[in-house]
Amino acid sequence: MPQSTGNSTAHSQTGKHSAITRLLPFLVWMRLITPAKARDDLFAGLTNAVIVLPQGVAYALIAGMPPEYGLYAAIVPAIIAALFGSSWHLISGPTAALSIVVFTTVSPLAEPGSAEFINLVLVLTLMAGLFQLLLAFFRFGTLVNFVSHSVVVGFTTGAAIVIASSQVKNILGVSVESSGSFISTWQGVIAAAGDTNWFAVSVAAVTVVCCILVKKLLPRWPNMLIAMVVSSGYAWWLGAADKGIQLVGEIPGSLPPFLFPQIDAGSLYELAPGAIAIGLLGLVEAVSIARSVATRSRQSIHGNQEFYGQALSNIVGSVFSSYASSGSFTRTGVNYSSGARTPLAAIIAAISLAAIVLLFADLTSYVPIPSMAGLLLIVSWNLIDFHHIGCIFKAGKSEFAVLAVTFCATLVMALEFAIYLGVILSLVFYLKRTSQPTIVEVLPDPNSPSPFFNPAHNDQQPRCPQLRIIRIEGSLFFGAVNFVKDYLENVSEANVLIVANGVNHIDIAGAEMLMNEAQRRREKGQTLYLSNLKVQVNEYLSKGEYRAAIGEEQIFLSKGIAITQIYNRLNRDICDHCKSRIFIECKPTIIASDTVQN
Template sequence: MTSKISQTNTHSSFWPLLFPFLSWIGSLNAKTVRADLLAGITGAIIVLPQGVAYALIAGLPPEYGLYAAITPAIIAALFGSSWHLISGPTVAMSIVIFSTISPLAETGSEHFIKLTLTLTFLAGIIQFALGLARMGTLVNFVSHSVVVGFTAGAAIIIAVSQLKNVFGVTIPAGESFLHTLVVLAKELPQTNFYVLSIALSTFLVSFLFKRYLPRWPGMLFAMIGGSLLALFFGAEEHHVKLVGSLPASLPPLSLPEFSMNSLRTLAPGALALALLGLVEAVSIARAVATRSRQLIDGNQEFIGQGLSNLIGAFFSSYAASGSFTRTGVNYEAGAKTPLAAVFAAISLALVLLLIAPLTAYVPIPSMAGILLLVAYNLIDFHHIKKILQASQSETGVLLITFLATLFLELEFAIYVGVILSLMIYLNRTSKPRLVSLAPDPDDANHRLINIEKKPLAECPQCKIMRVDGSLFFGAVNYTAKKFQEIKEPHLLIIGSAINFIDVAGAETLVHEAERRLELQGGLYFTGLKASVNKILQRGGYIHHLNSDWLFETKSEAIQGVFNRLDKNRCRTCTARIFHECQSIKPIS
């Protein structure tokens, strides 16, 4: 009987693990389905102008931005863990794709599309593999400053790249950030004011909607307004370029290019794209989860994002990730389950079939105006200000990532930011805080307190210190140096804040214990955690540290250390900070 129950439980936990949507599909009812349907339709309206705009950023035909919001959105919803995350094309992913593929193929060409799908496939494989390897915590090592700096840099690149469409001048594609500005300055006298007025009016309408009617599809109305203005001016007569009609079809089947040369060339960009996509998706999922009180499984999100890109590459979808705008709208619109993302994708597919030909009247300057607003909104002025005020090291990471984004290849800018974040993290963890403690005479129990908070007398023979941090190979040199600076022969370490110790850390403690014995003193411990004790026991270090000098409580430790002090020095001591000191008669 027991084995049958166990087997049933195993099966019931196995299938939701393999198919995560089974964990929520049973909770659907008429009310939740209705709420998800309304949220999905709202999301489809929002993504229509965004998808077209993001595809242009990526250097792809506009319909590919909509394709990327259909298949990946469904797969990510079914195999992710978030109730509200909406996946699809994003600005950051689009610009990394453009910077990676544009040196290899002509923008918008068949070869460009083929390489983009291959890049998407590779990124999906990396994300899926990281999910299977339970590496969901990786995103924690990409600091917020890196994301803010990268996004701000990407925003400026987007804005600069669209200035030719705002002013109606000719600037060669694929030029650097600075070169584009130089050419633009030379071309400004050739500005097409019909183009400029359409771009600025679209920008202004989008801005006003976002400011005063944020829940309305402002971008869509702005595009319609820009199209009417272009029609009024006479677009062709005044050299106003149009987007052109989109094919009224569902995402066609596609096949990435699997040649070894392509895979080798695209691998570095795929890694950067994969990491950026995961950081975006998990960060957005966690942000909305704090409002919906949901627990996010980072590993499952990795798998969901990986599958969405891996499968999407065979359905003409370029690399997708979590969208902050559409996820926020989805939550505010009342979505209850991931079914809302599925409804959004299906609604978009229907819209694509019905109104795709109307995009023939959308002017390129209107898209440029929308992209200027998108770029402006990407710059997180609030957090930039907070970072500049709060931390010099984080400010350095922010500025270096920002400048690297402007002047290096985007994938390398991400690597630079991640490496800087890791360097700061390792620098902090390699210097555990050593806190000097002393008994508080004003406290009835003579509790040990930090002498930096309250200046107190210390025993001239024994230093009491709490180690706040782990003793591992990266921290041993710093810790050993600090220990050697302590002049008192006896050292009592409060180990309650030592979370981890490795072989290098254990050997450092052994060497310090031996050194203090030579100084006629000793190294003592109290409050060590079970995990730390286990390492010391297994490695045999406990014998070198002298098990008699390991104490359970602070009072036992102080008593034990006091018994080993030089009593002749105690008689001349005026500090007398321990209760036990009262038993020593001073020399009169």
């Protein structure tokens, strides 16, 4: 008796421990930190802080935010996601894809860079975080699976083109009137092309060339930061002010200020579609990147815990002047390759970045806008996944159609709706596949001593004239009923045996279809048989009138038993003159016939 109490207590403590670690996952990895791991995390964090400096400023410009907000978004969200997520290497912060969605969602409502614009962006971030938290609370992690890889690749490719297009005016050094759409942007660029500032173009070119060369010759060095420093020095040598080269300007040397966004009921309705898109896209990015790195680090990723981490990073970040964040592929890759061992590296990176902002913020006043535009061209090029585009093209028409439609929609419509369109198209193809389950005619293997069935290969194989055996591979739900019903009605044999071990799910429409088919055949003097029902399918048919209507004597535990029983019910006259004799049960008939003839 005491032993039982002890086990119960241990179980209770284990359950409490599990609940606490799910709520506060950092309690697990903090206990594992050693001096050696802390040293590795320190170096990885410092490297990451340097990497994100030009990246954060560039992403803020994409989002229509002042440059310092890109750095704010790389500080607080990174710490929160590291504390409450599940990945030991994922680093959260601003991303190119989310930045462009933020811009296209809010720019029609307020002037980019204005106080009203900033407030709406922070409200949008809070809404996206609450949406992610709702998904995490109800454990709806599977929703991310409906955003297929083709949608993500199509969207990021389109976003890359949109980002690059939006920076052409900064590269040319011209002012462009545009509504912000892809077509309008290029119309404005073409109209203003005659006023091109070739000094600005040269600064952008120096940035791009330097970035590529450093990446190629010194792959472990921070190529973006070096390119930004070199191009800033080049712009200073040219005399930026005299040559009409715009500069980023000095950013405030302060930590992210606490500021709860002012929420207007009217703006919630207008921001809702963008918030949902940012929430979904952010989760897809974060979970995909975390799983990608985990395959190399051999760490187990808990998807729903990652949902909580991303949700809290956006909710907390929104009140610390941080706009929408997610897992950063570049920073996560650098973090892993730099030797990070625990999420402490992400926290060190954020703290180091905060120190840089406090001590060296005035240096951004020397950074030219064309240099940032050049860096964004590099970012855009890296966003285009040519390898997976080729793989999707080879995979099939439906997958490539999803990619192509999402890509085109990204160029001609609001980005959040492009994501929705891609998801809807993916679901259409998915429903089409599931509504047409595979129906395979199977025949017994003549060389097998026991009942063993193989799919029929051609029409020349001998068949039983009285019985067709089929295997259904797929769920019998309302979407697949008509397809299966049409097949069964076109079966010419008087008896049909459905081997149902491939049917994982059945609903009321599927059960009624089987019941009606059994009754239809019974009225014609024919029979429908079932075998190998899975437990859940068998239980569902037993709940209502379905099993009784089909007939208890028509339902068998296995196909071997089914063949034996059905054979005894076949028309003997037809069996005696049959030359196929494909079943083991037919063999005694062959011997008996030979004996009579002799």
